[in-house]
Each structure stands twice: as structure tokens, then as C-alpha cells.
Amino acid sequence: MKIFSADQIYQADKSTIQKEQIKSEELMERAAAQLFEWLHSRLRGTQVNIQLFCGIGNNGGDGMALARMLHEHGYSIKVHVVNYSDKRSEDFLLNLERLKDLKVWPDFINKESDLPEISPNDIVVDAIFGIGLNRVPDDWVGKLIGHINDSRAFVLSVDVPSGLSVDRAPWNTSYVIQASYVLSFQLPKLIFFLPETGVYLNQWEVLDIGLNQDFIANTEADFELIGRPEVLPMYRPRLKFSHKGTYGHSVIVGGSYGKIGAVQLASNACLSVGSGLVSAFVPKCGYDSLQTAVPEVMVLTGSRDKNISRIEIPFEPSVVGIGVGIGQDDDTIDAFSSFLKKIKLPMVIDADGLNILSKNPELLKDVPQLSVLTPHPKELERLIGHWESDFEKLEKAKEFALQHNLVIVIKGAHTITIYNGKGYVNTTGNPGMATAGSGDVLTGMITGLMAQGYPSVEAAIFGVYLHGLAGDVGASKKGYEALKASILVDSIGDAYADLLRQPEIEQNEGN
Ligand SMILES: NC(=O)C1=CN([C@@H]2O[C@H](COP(=O)(O)OP(=O)(O)OC[C@H]3O[C@@H](n4cnc5c(N)ncnc54)[C@H](OP(=O)(O)O)[C@@H]3O)[C@@H](O)[C@H]2O)[C@@H](O)CC1
Numbered sequence: 001m002k003i004f005s006a007d008q009i010y011q012a013d014k015s016t017i018q019k020e021q022i023k024s025e026e027l028m029e030r031a032a033a034q035l036f037e038w039l040h041s042r043l044r045g046t047q048v049n050i051q052l053f054c055g056i057g058n059n060g061g062d063g064m065a066l067a068r069m070l071h072e073h074g075y076s077i078k079v080h081v082v083n084y085s086d087k088r089s090e091d092f093l094l095n096l097e098r099l100k101d102l103k104v105w106p107d108f109i110n111k112e113s114d115l116p117e118i119s120p121n122d123i124v125v126d127a128i129f130g131i132g133l134n135r136v137p138d139d140w141v142g143k144l145i146g147h148i149n150d151s152r153a154f155v156l157s158v159d160v161p162s163g164l165s166v167d168r169a170p171w172n173t174s175y176v177i178q179a180s181y182v183l184s185f186q187l188p189k190l191i192f193f194l195p196e197t198g199v200y201l202n203q204w205e206v207l208d209i210g211l212n213q214d215f216i217a218n219t220e221a222d223f224e225l226i227g228r229p230e231v232l233p234m235y236r237p238r239l240k241f242s243h244k245g246t247y248g249h250s251v252i253v254g255g256s257y258g259k260i261g262a263v264q265l266a267s268n269a270c271l272s273v274g275s276g277l278v279s280a281f282v283p284k285c286g287y288d289s290l291q292t293a294v295p296e297v298m299v300l301t302g303s304r305d306k307n308i309s310r311i312e313i314p315f316e317p318s319v320v321g322i323g324v325g326i327g328q329d330d331d332t333i334d335a336f337s338s339f340l341k342k343i344k345l346p347m348v349i350d351a352d353g354l355n356i357l358s359k360n361p362e363l364l365k366d367v368p369q370l371s372v373l374t375p376h377p378k379e380l381e382r383l384i385g386h387w388e389s390d391f392e393k394l395e396k397a398k399e400f401a402l403q404h405n406l407v408i409v410i411k412g413a414h415t416i417t418i419y420n421g422k423g424y425v426n427t428t429g430n431p432g433m434a435t436a437g438s439g440d441v442l443t444g445m446i447t448g449l450m451a452q453g454y455p456s457v458e459a460a461i462f463g464v465y466l467h468g469l470a471g472d473v474g475a476s477k478k479g480y481e482a483l484k485a486s487i488l489v490d491s492i493g494d495a496y497a498d499l500l501r502q503p504e505i506e507q508n509e510g511n
């Protein structure tokens with residue numbers, strides 16, 4: 001699903017109005033009807049106090065129209081106009097009048113007003129600001145937002161939590177609604193997925209308000225949300241007359257004394273994702289444990305006992321994943337740099353492999369084009385420098401990826417894969433995956449996918465999705481706390497099965 005900027009959303013809005021020859025108020029009516037249906041199907045007439053806080057723009061207009069629909073269906077509502085400006089939108093005014101026609105009289109909150117009482121048992125509808133917020137809210141509006149947050153009521157935000165801008169970091173983090181649920185129109189917003197802004201919402205859902213599908217399809221978006229529909233077409237089925245050579249020979253290079261487990265996890269994940277053959281290249285101290293732990297993996301060792309000093313692979317690998325547990329000894333850095341000079345095929349670089357690059361940026365020119373770099377935010381910062389906000393982080397990462405023609409996988413709760421000026425935002429995974437070694441598993445998976453012929457960027461997007469899905473499957477059995485990296489590896493098969501399952505309708509038809 002595409003993720004649009006605020007400008008693109010306004011354009012989609014305009015093109016729908018033109019194409020369908022409707023007035024903007026009708027689009028607002030559609031939006032409000034969807035909000036109403038969502039609430040009504042859950043409340044089914046339950047008598048709960050619903051307090052609607054409406055700004056004076058179109059977000060407030062949506063809230064006004066929703067208030068009318070709730071009133072018409074007998075709900076107990078209280079409507080507050082948050083009167084933050086004289087510039088009321090036409091559709092807001094229209095819906096204010098429609099409400100008054102029903103003899104519902106909103107109260108107007110302005111800087112002199114007392115803040116209304118909100119019980120924890122109320123439902124608050126937050127329609128103060130939408131995607132039109134373009135500067136910091138006035139202090140009194142910020143205080144009202146704080147008051148709503150302190151109420152512990154269920155807060156349903158219309159389109160976005162008020163106080164968040166769609167295209168930049170918030171001006172004042174205390175002036176942002178903490179939303180229990182966000183009902184967003186037509187397309188998800190990037191802010192839902194970034195660590196800095198995603199913390200202001202618990203759950204979100206997109207409501208289809210029938211914006212012009214041709215416009216959406218033909219407009220290039222900078223970001224895309226990656227779910228099952230996006231990932232399924234990338235899947236490369238195994239062929240009946242194939243053999244292990246068909247699916248590539250991966251090599252995982254890494255490990256040092258006390259960190260052989262990282263290579264074990266990565267090479268096991270590489271096999272489990274479907275690589276035909278997997279070899280691991282480790283220091284001598286890793287030989288016995290690796291051969292015992294994963295008998296399917298072949299093991300090559302360097303000349304040293306505790307670290308990697310020279311990387312020599314006596315065959316032509318399909319792909320190399322390098323860096324997990326490798327450390328940063330001088331010898332290892334030398335080995336890494338001479339290896340980079342030899343290798344021509346795209347590779348996967350993780351962990352200390354990335355840190356070595358950060359400390360020796362002159363090596364970047366030797367990294368094969370279309371290689372996949374998988375930094376967590378700290379490793380990314382070492383690589384591209386400090387950023388002030390998540391938006392700046394993404395811009396810098398895009399620039400870096402373009403400059404070196406690389407794929408950058410920014411790991412996190414919503415991992416974002418950056419390539420060729422675009423960002424692909426992952427939807428799978430859970431906090432149980434915040435555990436040692438889960439990144440090593442991802443490195444192995446992406447390497448194993450590239451070995452099977454997935455192009456780098458698809459291997460990254462598909463691998464990140466499948467890795468998160470393995471985490472979700474694992475957590476459904478073990479819970480978050482007990483989820484370990486080795487469980488992720490064991491869950492890769494179930495993750496494939498989940499991804500490839502037939503849609504339920506088809507299954508029912510078959511029965
Ligand atoms: N797109 C769609 O498809 C549909 C969208 N719909 C809805 O419209 C919403 C967007 O509405 P909107 O453009 O009227 O903006 P909104 O967020 O209500 O802000 C109002 C105005 O406030 C102003 N302002 C900004 N910051 C301020 C500040 N700090 N303090 C004081 N004032 C400030 C600024 O005007 P300015 O003063 O800059 O001229 C801004 O224009 C969208 O989120 C969705 O809910 C649906 O109805 C139907 C389909």
C-alpha cells in the first residue's frame with residue numbers, strides 16, 4: 001500500500017472531487033459515515049458519553065459530521081469546538097450549521113475557557129487537527145491536548161493524532177494526542193511507523209473513503225507499506241526438477257571467540273530460508289561447535305584460533321553474508337578490506353562489518369553495488385552521521401544508498417528498506433524480537449534469499465517481512481519474553497506456510 005505525503009493526499013482529494021463531480025462536503029460526509037460505522041458497529045447503542053473535540057478545519061468538520069450521525073442514532077454526545085483560529089473551513093461551518101439544525105449546541109473552547117471534565121469512562125473523539133497542521137499548536141491548545149491525554153479515556157483520533165505533522169517531527173512532543181486508536185483516511189501515514197511519532201498511537205486502521213484509485217495507482221510514492229499482498233508476488237516457488245545447486249551456495253563469514261553463536265544463527269537461518277548449500281567461514285575456535293550445532297552447514301576456518309585474519313573461500317559462492325560476530329581486530333579489518341577488493345557480487349553486510357565500514361569509509365567504494373547493508377539505528381548513525389529527526393534519518397539514508405547504489409535495511413519495530421530513493425516499510429514483527437541474535441537471523445535469511453536468485457532489494461524486503469512473520473509465529477507459541485533468536489529460525493517454515501496459505505474464501509469454496 002502506498003504512503004502519500006500531505007500534498008499528495010490533498011491532490012488525491014482534489015482529483016476525486018473532479019472525477020466524480022462531487023462537492024468536497026460529500027467527501028467529508030463519506031469520511032464521517034465511515035467513522036460512524038466503525039464506532040456504531042462496536043458500541044451498538046451502548047450508552048457511553050462521547051466527547052468530540054473538533055478543530056475549525058476539515059478535520060474538525062469530519063468530527064462535526066460524525067457528531068450529527070451519532071446524535072441521530074441516539075448516542076449521548078458532547079461537542080466542543082476548539083476555536084484555535086478565525087479561519088474556519090467552509091465544510092466545517094456547513095457541518096456546524098447542520099448540527100445546530102438538530103438543536104445540538106457545541107461549546108466553544110478558546111484560550112480563556114476552563115477545560116471540560118473528562119471521565120476515564122468517556123470516549124473522546126480527537127478531531128482537532130488533521131493533516132493540515134503546519135505549525136506548533138498554541139499553548140492553550142497544547143494544554144487541552146495534555147488534559148485529554150491525562151484523562152485516561154479511550155481516545156479515537158480522526159485521520160491522525162492531533163499535534164502530529166504528516167511530514168515532519170512534532171514541534172512540541174507534549175502537544176500531541178496519545179491516541180488509543182487512529183482511523184485514517186484511505187492510506188496510512190508514514191508517521192505511524194517511525195519510532196519518534198509512532199509512539200503516539202496504539203493502533204491504526206485505514207478507512208476507504210473512495211479516493212480516486214487511478215490517481216493513487218499513477219502517483220509515485222516515496223514510501224510503501226509492505227504487507228502480504230506486496231510480498232507474495234516476490235515469492236519464487238521451488239521447481240520440481242530442481243536440485244540443491246539451483247538454490248545457490250551461500251557463505252556466512254563471521255564469528256570470533258565467544259561470538260560463534262552469531263554465525264550459527266545466521267547460517268542456520270540461511271539454510272532454513274532455502275539456500276541450497278551453506279558454508280560458514282569462522283575462526284578455528286568455531287569449528288567444533290558449528291559442526292555439531294548445524295550438521296547441514298559446511299565449515300571453513302581461517303588460520304587463527306580466535307578471530308578471522310584472512311578470508312579465503314576455495315569456490316565461487318553465490319552470495320556472501322559477512323559481519324555477524326566478526327569483531328574489529330586489526331587483522332580482521334585487513335581481512336575484511338582485502339576480501340571486499342576481491343568480491344564482485346552483491347553481498348550482505350551486518351554488525352561489525354558495518355562498523356568497520358564506518359571507521360574506514362574509504363572501503364565503501366569496494367562494496368559491490370546492490371549489496372544489502374542491515375544496520376540497526378546505532379550502526380546506521382555511525383555510517384551516515386547524526387540526524388535530528390526520523391525524517392532526516394530517512395533522507396540521509398536515501399542519499400547514502402543512492403550515492404553508493406546500495407540497499408539499506410534500517411532495522412527497528414518497523415524496519416524500513418531503502419533503495420533508489422524509496423522506502424519500504426515493514427509490517428510484521430513484534431517486541432519479542434528485541435532479543436540477542438535476532439539481527440543475525442535476518443542477515444542469514446537475506447543472504448539465503450539472494451542465493452536463490454532473489455534480487456537484492458526483493459531479498460531485503462521479502463526477508464524482512466518473513467523474519468517478522470517468523471517472529472509473530474514464534475511469539476504466538478512462546479509469548480514475547482521467551483522468544484529467542486533460535487526460535488525465529490525454527491519458525492521460518494511456519495512463516496512461509498502462513499505467507500503462502502490460501503485465502504480463507506478459496507479454502508471454503510474447496511470444501
Ligand atoms: N484528504 C482527504 O481526502 C480528506 C480529508 N478530510 C479531512 O480533512 C483534514 C485536513 O483538513 P484541513 O486541510 O482543513 O486541515 P486541518 O488539519 O483540519 O487544520 C485546519 C487548519 O488549521 C490551520 N493550522 C495549522 N496548524 C495550526 C496551528 N498550529 N494552530 C492554528 N491553526 C493551525 C491551517 O490553516 P492555516 O491557518 O495555515 O491557513 C489548517 O488548514 C484531514 O486530516 C481529514 O480529517 C476529510 O474531510 C475528507 C477527505
Ligand SMILES: Nc1ncnc2c1ncn2[C@@H]1O[C@H](COP(=O)(O)OP(=O)(O)O)[C@@H](O)[C@H]1O
Pocket residue numbers: 376411412413414415428429430431432433434435436437438439440441442467
Ligand atoms: N520492537 C520490535 N518490533 C519488531 N521487531 C523488532 C523489535 N525490536 C527488534 N526487532 C527486530 O529484531 C532485529 C534486531 O536486530 P539487531 O539489533 O541487529 O540485533 P542483534 O544484533 O542482537 O542480532 C531486527 O531485525 C529488528 O527489526
Ligand SMILES: [K+]
Pocket residue numbers: 059126127128129130157158159160161162
Ligand atoms: K485528529
